[in-house]
Amino acid sequence: MINPSTLEEYTQLRPTSLEAFEMLRRDNASILLREKEKGKRIIGAYCTYFPRELAQAMGAIYVGLCGTIDAPIAAAEKDLPRNLCPLIKSSYGLAITDRCPYFVMADMIIGETTCDGKKKMFELLSEKGLKNIYVMHLPQVPDEPSSLALWISELRRLRTYLESTFGVTITDESLREAIHLTNEEARARQAMFDLNKRKPAVLSGMDMVNITFLTGFQADRQESIRMVDAVTAELTEKANNGYAVGTLLTKRILLTGTPVGIGNEKVVKLVEEAGALIVAKETCGGYKTVGLRIDENDPRDPIVLLAEKYLKIPCSVMSPNGDRLGLLERMVKDFQVDGVIDLTWQACHTYNVESYAVAKLVEEKLRLPFLHLETDYSQSDTETLRVRIEAFLETINN
Amino acid sequence: MLVSGLDVGSRTIALVEWDGVQVVREEVVFTGTSPLENSQKLTRGRHYDRMIATGYGRHFITEHSLADGVITEIKAYALGAKQLFPDAHTVLDIGGQDSKVILMSGNGNVIKFEMNDRCAAGTGRFLENMASALGLSVAELGVHALRAEKSIPLSSMCTVFAESEVVSLIGQGADSHCVALGIHEAIVNRINAVVQRVGINPSFVFAGGVAYNPCMRKLLAEKLCPEINVPSDPQTVGALGAAIQAQNDLQKGQAS
Ligand code: SF4
Ligand code: SF4
Numbered sequence: 001m002i003n004p005s006t007l008e009e010y011t012q013l014r015p016t017s018l019e020a021f022e023m024l025r026r027d028n029a030s031i032l033l034r035e036k037e038k039g040k041r042i043i044g045a046y047c048t049y050f051p052r053e054l055a056q057a058m059g060a061i062y063v064g065l066c067g068t069i070d071a072p073i074a075a076a077e078k079d080l081p082r083n084l085c086p087l088i089k090s091s092y093g094l095a096i097t098d099r100c101p102y103f104v105m106a107d108m109i110i111g112e113t114t115c116d117g118k119k120k121m122f123e124l125l126s127e128k129g130l131k132n133i134y135v136m137h138l139p140q141v142p143d144e145p146s147s148l149a150l151w152i153s154e155l156r157r158l159r160t161y162l163e164s165t166f167g168v169t170i171t172d173e174s175l176r177e178a179i180h181l182t183n184e185e186a187r188a189r190q191a192m193f194d195l196n197k198r199k200p201a202v203l204s205g206m207d208m209v210n211i212t213f214l215t216g217f218q219a220d221r222q223e224s225i226r227m228v229d230a231v232t233a234e235l236t237e238k239a240n241n242g243y244a245v246g247t248l249l250t251k252r253i254l255l256t257g258t259p260v261g262i263g264n265e266k267v268v269k270l271v272e273e274a275g276a277l278i279v280a281k282e283t284c285g286g287y288k289t290v291g292l293r294i295d296e297n298d299p300r301d302p303i304v305l306l307a308e309k310y311l312k313i314p315c316s317v318m319s320p321n322g323d324r325l326g327l328l329e330r331m332v333k334d335f336q337v338d339g340v341i342d343l344t345w346q347a348c349h350t351y352n353v354e355s356y357a358v359a360k361l362v363e364e365k366l367r368l369p370f371l372h373l374e375t376d377y378s379q380s381d382t383e384t385l386r387v388r389i390e391a392f393l394e395t396i397n398n
Numbered sequence: 399m400l401v402s403g404l405d406v407g408s409r410t411i412a413l414v415e416w417d418g419v420q421v422v423r424e425e426v427v428f429t430g431t432s433p434l435e436n437s438q439k440l441t442r443g444r445h446y447d448r449m450i451a452t453g454y455g456r457h458f459i460t461e462h463s464l465a466d467g468v469i470t471e472i473k474a475y476a477l478g479a480k481q482l483f484p485d486a487h488t489v490l491d492i493g494g495q496d497s498k499v500i501l502m503s504g505n506g507n508v509i510k511f512e513m514n515d516r517c518a519a520g521t522g523r524f525l526e527n528m529a530s531a532l533g534l535s536v537a538e539l540g541v542h543a544l545r546a547e548k549s550i551p552l553s554s555m556c557t558v559f560a561e562s563e564v565v566s567l568i569g570q571g572a573d574s575h576c577v578a579l580g581i582h583e584a585i586v587n588r589i590n591a592v593v594q595r596v597g598i599n600p601s602f603v604f605a606g607g608v609a610y611n612p613c614m615r616k617l618l619a620e621k622l623c624p625e626i627n628v629p630s631d632p633q634t635v636g637a638l639g640a641a642i643q644a645q646n647d648l649q650k651g652q653a654s
Binding site for chain 1 (some may be wrong): 454469470471472473496507508509510511513
């Protein structure tokens with residue numbers, strides 16, 4: 001940790017490019033509203049599998065939707081079973097209580113048949129009639145040619161649907177522009193994440209979560225890229241002058257598992273309160289997708305290029321999901337990781353089951369300490385999580 | 399040298415004073431509603447070269463400058479068990495609120511651990527509830543079960559369901575010794591599953607309040623490992639481990 005002794009010292013030390021994100025917390029929704037008033041279409045989505053380029057190519061704004069806070073879960077449990085993943089309950093609760101401004105503003109919501117809980121939740125949500133909810137059929141055996149064929153046809157179906165619903169044409173040309181934009185975003189994010197290949201690291205896990213979460217709701221993607229690039233530039237310069245978060249002895253943890261944002265960041269917080277650092281996140285919004293970029297010189301149909309890219313996302317809903325293990329192995333080496341924490345939400349069967357394979361990889365092949373934490377969004381288990389996390393950290397380099 | 403370890407649990411506070419060779423004082427009191435005051439009472443007038451806190455209240459106590467540092471109860475139990483039984487590699491601790499299984503390396507470092515703290519099944523709480531359903535005290539339950547000729551297995555591990563199951567078995571005229579044995583078997587099976595995950599080693603330490611129960615000791619020996627080491631005071635293993643950590647810190651010159 002930087003361990004500043006006074007608030008003043010802390011403010012001095014804190015890179016200004018990181019401060020800039022605080023403004024997004026306040027402004028994201030109002031900026032989006034202004035765009036909407038100007039006539040911009042807004043497409044909301046819950047999951048990384050949505051090929052956002054389709055929305056961007058029709059000139060719409062793509063926003064990620066909320067599902068990381070505990071408060072609306074009680075409302076969701078009126079309709080949904082209690083033993084369902086908190087992410088699904090939170091998303092649903094926010095939607096039906098009108099508390100997610102992005103959901104309220106969206107002209108259309110796109111879901112995918114990822115996990116069972118989510119696809120059935122979309123049915124309920126759609127029945128409420130609050131929004132036009134469109135569900136894409138995501139195939140789940142990624143290496144089968146028939147899966148790619150299905151996914152390509154699903155992208156085409158969505159393209160046609162968007163064109164007829166909004167009276168627009170999505171040209172190949174505009175798709176290629178959108179591909180470029182998303183590539184740029186991935187490039188910028190990866191460069192920022194890669195800062196932490198340095199030892200000592202320069203970006204805390206909490207900052208990483210904050211940045212990836214807040215940029216997810218940003219209307220202006222170019223601005224988002226600029227802000228992320230600014231962090232990379234400033235921190236690179238500072239790091240070259242000796243700035244770091246933590247020391248050479250700080251324990252470096254890789255976080256994998258279910259998505260984490262603001263509201264459900266308790267594990268990230270506990271790890272860093274205990275003096276260790278999350279140096280990398282393999283999760284959605286983290287490193288999971290930044291390496292998946294489309295070759296902009298590939299002359300093939302952009303829909304095919306997109307379908308190929310999205311089917312490669314190493315999420316546990318895929319079977320088999322060997323790419324996740326490969327990615328983890330590379331990250332453990334690249335980020336000089338001392339231990340791996342697999343955080344999975346309660347009742348998320350796919351990530352919970354897959355934890356077995358992750359444990360095997362980390363403990364047996366990579367010979368590193370491994371901790372699987374299964375929890376929900378409530379604060380009721382904070383102290384027991386703290387014991388587990390601290391005990392796990394005690395096992396590193398002892 | 400005089401160091402100490404303080405294990406501030408949700409029910410009891412244990413203090414162990416260690417002079418580098420042996421335990422010179424140990425005490426266990428109830429945590430009550432003011433863990434800080436009760437800890438202060440235990441240590442009043444004593445001067446330690448270093449004191450380490452562990453247990454649920456470890457941070458709280460240290461923030462109030464009573465202890466010089468903290469370790470988790472996982473590490474504390476490992477260090478304590480290793481001190482008492484140098485050949486030990488696995489520690490099973492069943493307390494009132496939680497249970498844990500710890501696998502250690504040759505020098506007492508924790509390699510792996512599992513904790514159960516979400517659910518009363520697999521903790522002393524389960525035995526307490528079942529004892530009261532049988533109209534016995536916890537202390538009586540184990541001895542009572544040892545007199546059974548055969549066991550009547552419980553079908554439920556959830557404390558609430560198991561309790562009504564016990565009541566209805568007795569209502570149907572089942573022998574209470576046999577029911578008591580079934581209760582113990584249920585908890586041992588539950589714990590066995592956790593132990594298997596961590597891995598078991600022939601030298602096994604059984605600590606925590608539930609280690610006083612003779613039926614638990616017998617069943618664990620049968621099911622898990624023939625050679626079970628039970629500390630003479632199973633409730634102070636964590637505090638002893640914390641004291642050992644204090645000593646190790648001094649030796650490494652890491653005391654701050
Ligand atoms: S973890 Fe899987 S299902 Fe969840 S948002 Fe990411 S890609 Fe979608
Ligand atoms: S965390 Fe798991 S259960 Fe929850 S939405 Fe994602 S894939 Fe589905």
